[in-house]
Amino acid sequence: MAKKKQETLSSEEKIKEAARKVFMEKGYAATRTRDIAEAAGINLALLNYYFRSKEKLFELVMQEKLSSFFGLMLPVLQDPASSLSDKIHTIADRYINMLADNPDLPLFVLNAMRNAPKKFVAMLKGADHVLHSVFARQLKEQNPDVAPEQLFINIIALCIFPFAMRPGLEVLSPEIGVQFNTLMEERKKLVPKWMKAMLKVK
Amino acid sequence: MAKKKQETLSSEEKIKEAARKVFMEKGYAATRTRDIAEAAGINLALLNYYFRSKEKLFELVMQEKLSSFFGLMLPVLQDPASSLSDKIHTIADRYINMLADNPDLPLFVLNAMRNAPKKFVAMLKGADHVLHSVFARQLKEQNPDVAPEQLFINIIALCIFPFAMRPGLEVLSPEIGVQFNTLMEERKKLVPKWMKAMLKVK
DNA sequence: AAACTTTTTAATCAAATGATTAATTTTATC
DNA sequence: GATAAAATTAATCATTTGATTAAAAAGTTT
Numbered sequence: 001m002a003k004k005k006q007e008t009l010s011s012e013e014k015i016k017e018a019a020r021k022v023f024m025e026k027g028y029a030a031t032r033t034r035d036i037a038e039a040a041g042i043n044l045a046l047l048n049y050y051f052r053s054k055e056k057l058f059e060l061v062m063q064e065k066l067s068s069f070f071g072l073m074l075p076v077l078q079d080p081a082s083s084l085s086d087k088i089h090t091i092a093d094r095y096i097n098m099l100a101d102n103p104d105l106p107l108f109v110l111n112a113m114r115n116a117p118k119k120f121v122a123m124l125k126g127a128d129h130v131l132h133s134v135f136a137r138q139l140k141e142q143n144p145d146v147a148p149e150q151l152f153i154n155i156i157a158l159c160i161f162p163f164a165m166r167p168g169l170e171v172l173s174p175e176i177g178v179q180f181n182t183l184m185e186e187r188k189k190l191v192p193k194w195m196k197a198m199l200k201v202k
Numbered sequence: 203m204a205k206k207k208q209e210t211l212s213s214e215e216k217i218k219e220a221a222r223k224v225f226m227e228k229g230y231a232a233t234r235t236r237d238i239a240e241a242a243g244i245n246l247a248l249l250n251y252y253f254r255s256k257e258k259l260f261e262l263v264m265q266e267k268l269s270s271f272f273g274l275m276l277p278v279l280q281d282p283a284s285s286l287s288d289k290i291h292t293i294a295d296r297y298i299n300m301l302a303d304n305p306d307l308p309l310f311v312l313n314a315m316r317n318a319p320k321k322f323v324a325m326l327k328g329a330d331h332v333l334h335s336v337f338a339r340q341l342k343e344q345n346p347d348v349a350p351e352q353l354f355i356n357i358i359a360l361c362i363f364p365f366a367m368r369p370g371l372e373v374l375s376p377e378i379g380v381q382f383n384t385l386m387e388e389r390k391k392l393v394p395k396w397m398k399a400m401l402k403v404k
Numbered sequence: 405a406a407a408c409t410t411t412t413t414a415a416t417c418a419a420a421t422g423a424t425t426a427a428t429t430t431t432a433t434c
Numbered sequence: 435g436a437t438a439a440a441a442t443t444a445a446t447c448a449t450t451t452g453a454t455t456a457a458a459a460a461g462t463t464t
């Protein structure tokens with residue numbers, strides 16, 4: 001069972017796990033350190049014993065989440081060996097897979113970027129060359145008439161936004177809610193096709 | 203001057219204005235009623251005098267924002283007189299215009315939908331027929347091979363997501379930051395073209 | 405097993421926070 | 435201009451919340 005594993009985790013790791021869960025679900029401000037302690041099944045004081053403060057613990061989680069979020073994209077953008085089509089396919093496939101398992105990640109990352117742009121800058125030092133990446137160059141080669149930024153925004157938007165707006169979609173159309181996973185699965189093939197079609201637009 | 207107008211606002215209206223501003227910038231949990239009182243230039247007790255509680259005031263603002271956010275889209279989706287192409291053009295144009303003036307709106311709405319799906323359901327009662335709208339029917343007519351939900355998601359994603367991810371974009375590529383407004387202006391024409399191209403994808 | 409270190413706990417603190425109260429000032433009504 | 439109603443204020447409450455402390459328990463070393 002999953003329980004067995006949890007029980008054998010160290011207190012430090014139990015707190016981290018709980019912090020990931022609660023911070024992702026409620027965000028920094030709405031999270032109480034007591035929520036985390038309770039979810040972890042540990043004494044509140046242990047949180048400060050291991051992590052000094054709520055903020056430090058949050059930064060740890062944020063660092064992790066930003067890494068897994070951008071780590072999935074950045075190496076692909078810079079890969080000189082793969083074609084543009086390959087890159088688009090890989091990005092769509094990876095993001096849709098990952099977000100199916102981490103539905104709260106997009107909103108968490110968007111909020112983190114908005115609320116702490118400075119820390120965020122520091123974290124992504126060295127990753128700030130999207131515009132001069134191999135990916136951008138390949139986009140430009142394929143379609144010199146549209147700014148590569150536009151198409152970069154598009155692939156990210158098409159892959160990630162559906163997950164961010166899922167709760168809204170479920171209200172606007174309950175049917176979408178029940179078939180959401182299927183729709184996202186379809187998107188793995190559709191996004192590359194759509195991108196290909198958009199690349200032809202002048 | 204803009205000041206003149208503000209000074210003549212009633213206390214009630216000053217509080218609402220300040221609440222809009224602070225809630226939009228920081229979200230519900232991170233906002234202190236004292237922040238709002240200070241921004242409004244009124245005594246803290248007046249907030250409760252006019253609005254009973256922080257939560258009631260927030261719901262008022264949320265109601266307003268959701269209305270302006272969805273009110274822009276829903277009538278278009280149901281318009282039997284306009285063509286599919288017209289609808290797409292109208293939606294892109296309106297959203298990009300509106301979000302240029304309200305950059306925090308997307309994240310605010312996404313968070314509101316995620317955090318209070320129940321209240322959100324109540325608010326949008328009667329607007330829950332995206333899938334059976336004229337727009338959805340027109341999409342289906344134009345391309346029976348792709349679920350209309352997919353293309354509905356796409357136009358929303360292409361228009362709204364760039365604003366939600368703007369802080370991230372500015373870090374990933376400072377150049378995008380400076381030319382953001384220009385890029386969004388270009389998108390008014392590009393989004394309809396892209397949608398047209400995507401509609402042909404089987 | 406004594407001495408020492410690390411981990412864990414219960415109790416508590418100080419500051420922050422949403423809300424209320426009672427008094428005062430301003431505005432409207434007669 | 436007196437009287438009542440509405441608006442505003444300063445002071446205060448009760449809780450919540452992040453964090454600390456001092457003591458106890460568990461684990462390690464010699």
